Amino acid sequence: MNTYQLKELKLIQPGNMKKLLFILPLAFLFACSATTTDEGDRKAKEQLLQDYRQQATELKQKIAQLEKELGTTKADKTIPVKVDTIAQKLFTHTIEVTGNVEANEDITVAPETPGNIISIVVTEGQHVKKGTVMGRLNTEAIQRNIEDLQIQLELAKTVFERQQKLWDQHIGSEIEYLQAKSNKESLERKLEGLQAQLDMATIKSPIDGVVDRIYQKQGEIAGPAIPFAKVVNISNVRIYADVSESYLTSIHAGQEVEINFPALNKTVTAPIFRKSSTINPDNRTFQVRINLNNPDKEIRPNLVSLLHITDYKAADAIVVPSILIKNDFNGKYVFVAAENSGKWKASKRYVETGRNNNNYTMLSKGLKPGEKLIVEGYEQVVDGSPISIN
Template sequence: MEKKKKKKAWLMAGVIILVVIMISVSVFRQVSAKAPSVKTVKTSEEEISSLLMIPGAIKLQEEQIVYPSPDKGELKEILVQEGQTVKKGTVLAKLQNAQLELETEQNKLALESANLKIDQINQKMKQFKDKEKALIDQIGKEEAKKQLDPEHEQLDMEQKMANLDLKQAMLQKDMISKRQSELEIKSLLDGIVLSVKKPGESSVTAANAEPIVHIGKLDGMVASGLLSEFDTLKVKSGQKVIVRSDAVPGTEWQGEIMNVALIPQQNQTAIQNGNQAVQYPVAIKITGDTNSLKPGFQVIMEIETDKKVAIVLPIDAVHDDGDKPFVYLIKNGKAYKQDVKTGITSGKKIEILQGVSKGENVIIHGPNSIKDGMEVTEQ
């Protein structure tokens, strides 16, 4: 009998404990549901700017690429080596042109012939003067002039023709000298020889011939990309740019806009499809240490635009239910839904144009179950 009483007592105690636990859990859930914990931020005015992100590629700021020139001559020799430092005016390579050599010899003969003719005519003119003087002494000036005029006119015409031949030969010499100077390919800048390649017979005449010499300045890198016609209205020289490359993860470079082209580069594919896609080349000068960058690297350029001071919030604080963007304000321990009008976005921050004022508390982190008018607890 006593055992039954003890068993019954233990059973009653277990029921009571279970009821207490259930009540505690229920109360805890009610309290938690009633006042969830949230993290807030006070609205403030900060400097914000929108970022325009465009793809691009790294290029040398100054470079010279020399291609085969079969129209000027055949490659005779390359006078520089890869890695060599060169000064402006250094002869990089020499060409040879058999046709030009023949024309040079012909021109020398033409000059020699023209000078001989002039010498001969000058000798004839001297003889004519002596003859004229003697005839004047014999028959007088007037009569001598009548007799010698035809001969004088003939000599004068021959002299003019000889001078024209000489002038033409001299002009031809100047043209040949200019073409001969083009047989020496000179460096247009102070730089380093990046590559040297003597072309084969096939690549000299091919339309897609490879460069024979490539020179550049490694201490100056630029990033180039294309802007749409709308984006050109937001970009101007001097604006700050951040450059990133997947080839060098975790690293970024500072830069600024050098220039935006006035003339667009048209997309030929788009034109063929009937869509006039117009894009404007933009060049960005990169500052700082660029040793890890190489020409040809693909990059993303973040161009800072529309810089101003405005009320900003973390982008996580702004929600959108498909109607209007809104935030949750905290007033007197409760969350209140507030529609807002947003402006530009910069990184993880967004501009608030309307809906909240400076100094208000806005929820940035909390449970997804927050409702308008719900009691909340600030962390």
């Protein structure tokens, strides 16, 4: 048995029992007293907080009343403001989407027949015309076959000519004449095929353009399935952009689009050539295409462009800067200058808003042409504040 256990046995001895019974009630009374004190302090603080809130509310009411009295009784305490006269004008709503540039002609060139590359006669960046020779393949085997066929064809022609002369003189059999003719024509067709193969072994540019890249090197094996070079023509380009399906009915072919190229610091205008007939299920967009002339060749494939497409127009609209429109519990409002007995006051006018564009909002209700909209000093006025128009 350890020392701690011996002390516990001493505490429960008859002599110590009286001390224990005396200490327990004191501890209970102290705990109850502490709890009661904490609850009392909390209630007192809550009451004090409520009193402060009541005083703050009363002070706000008194301040508002004094400001109103000072504003309505002293003519020299007007608030200087600037106003704009409301007038109907054209309102347009535009959307901005990102487009990607593609070359109208972007061709990957490959030979029509397999073979070893014996020469490459163009360089990257070189301008080429349609039909320009770009490279040649090894054609020794084809040329040997052509030479053999040419010898056979010469003999076949000689035999045919002699058989034809005999046949014209009604000498010899018809079958001999027809065999000689067939043999000559067969060799002619074979020779034409070999010459076509020889021509296919010469790699030519299919378009006018620039050799953008050469993929293969001299000595490598080329073939129809192996890209040899890329030729692009960027005199004309096309731009593709994805537009949200929510604008499907408001965007059509022929609409003018403003196109900005941030990298070039350049902006051009062009019509929409077409819009796609399907919706992309992955991002719920449809595609628009714009054809663009590029005579200076500044616009390059894969260049990022920003398209500003107008999807809404209103000819006679009331438009105000969006920053002037405020909100309260009753809705959106602006301040206008109202004249009464030769004096101007700020009048709070609730409005209904429509579309917004470029920090301007079209109003569908609330203002009329000819009214004076407060555009400067509107933060300092309330409904009924006396104002002076600068």
